[in-house]
Amino acid sequence: MNENDICEAHRKGWNETAAIHERAALGDLLEAVRSPDFCTFDEVEKRIFGGIDLAGKDVVQLACNNARELISVKRAGAGRCVGFDISDAFVDQAHRLIEAAQLDVEVLRSNVYNIPAEYDNGFDLAYLTVGTIGWLPDLSRFLAKVAELLRPGGQLFIYELHPFVFVYDEETTDPIDPRITRSYFRDEPLIFHGGQDYVDPESSVESTGYWHHHTFGQIMTSLIEAGIILESFEEFPHCNSSTHAEFAKQPNRLPLCYALVARKQM
Ligand SMILES: C[S@@+](CC[C@H](N)C(=O)[O-])C[C@H]1O[C@@H](n2cnc3c(N)ncnc32)[C@H](O)[C@@H]1O
Numbered sequence: 594m595n596e597n598d599i600c601e602a603h604r605k606g607w608n609e610t611a612a613i614h615e616r617a618a619l620g621d622l623l624e625a626v627r628s629p630d631f632c633t634f635d636e637v638e639k640r641i642f643g644g645i646d647l648a649g650k651d652v653v654q655l656a657c658n659n660a661r662e663l664i665s666v667k668r669a670g671a672g673r674c675v676g677f678d679i680s681d682a683f684v685d686q687a688h689r690l691i692e693a694a695q696l697d698v699e700v701l702r703s704n705v706y707n708i709p710a711e712y713d714n715g716f717d718l719a720y721l722t723v724g725t726i727g728w729l730p731d732l733s734r735f736l737a738k739v740a741e742l743l744r745p746g747g748q749l750f751i752y753e754l755h756p757f758v759f760v761y762d763e764e765t766t767d768p769i770d771p772r773i774t775r776s777y778f779r780d781e782p783l784i785f786h787g788g789q790d791y792v793d794p795e796s797s798v799e800s801t802g803y804w805h806h807h808t809f810g811q812i813m814t815s816l817i818e819a820g821i822i823l824e825s826f827e828e829f830p831h832c833n834s835s836t837h838a839e840f841a842k843q844p845n846r847l848p849l850c851y852a853l854v855a856r857k858q859m
Contacts, residue, residue: 609799645718659686674748675698706738763839
């Protein structure tokens with residue numbers, strides 16, 4: 594399958610997921626975002642955003658889903674906030690949440706690879722959250738796009754699943770005594786033919802998904818090629834996603850997620 598076919602499959606899959614999340618969680622979220630205290634940040638994000646100082650910064654979020662995280666960024670004092678997501682249905686949910694929150698946040702439906710050039714050089718910070726980069730077949734081209742969106746000196750904050758967790762099959766592995774069943778250096782994407790939803794485990798998604806495994810070597814190389822310089826990098830034994838949360842009970846403490854802050858060269 595070529596990149597366009599994969600992204601189109603993901604658009605359909607995330608539209609299917611959106612219908613599940615709408616039933617399971619949107620009502621509560623529409624209420625929650627009305628609060629001026631609404632915030633999705635965990636302790637790591639609070640600390641890192643404290644260091645970045647969001648006040649007045651123009652922020653872009655790629656693969657922003659229903660924009661609940663971008664709404665939190667705006668509530669934390671950011672300037673212009675723009676999100677992009679490929680799913681029509683999640684963009685529609687984002688617009689409803691933004692309206693409920695009564696905030697000036699823009700969310701557009703776009704494949705991250707096709708974001709119009711008018712947004713280039715428009716942002717002080719790009720924010721990528723958990724469950725983003727694996728959906729993207731070409732990491733180098735994606736991070737090059739991120740660099741184009743940033744102003745010189747602009748920062749990138751990634752808070753993602755650790756690539757090491759994908760050596761385990763989360764559906765069949767005992768998280769307390771996990772067995773390595775996949776190579777860390779696999780080239781082929783993991784192909785999910787449906788599976789349990791991460792917001793509503795009672796529901797399952799039928800669509801096929803292609804999760805692209807990007808090693809830390811590939812992430813670092815793509816950042817260097819894009820002219821983005823690392824400022825801080827931390828690995829954590831907690832998990833920032835429900836998909837691998839059980840692995841955090843492992844007594845030997847596995848690397849489950851990471852936070853990376855980097856800056857586009859001046
Ligand atoms: C798990 S969410 C990640 C965002 C956020 N952390 C969350 O949990 O809601 C993954 C998002 O990536 C989006 N996505 C996947 N491929 C994309 C692409 N090529 N361009 C833009 N968005 C994409 C999906 O539509 C989905 O909303």
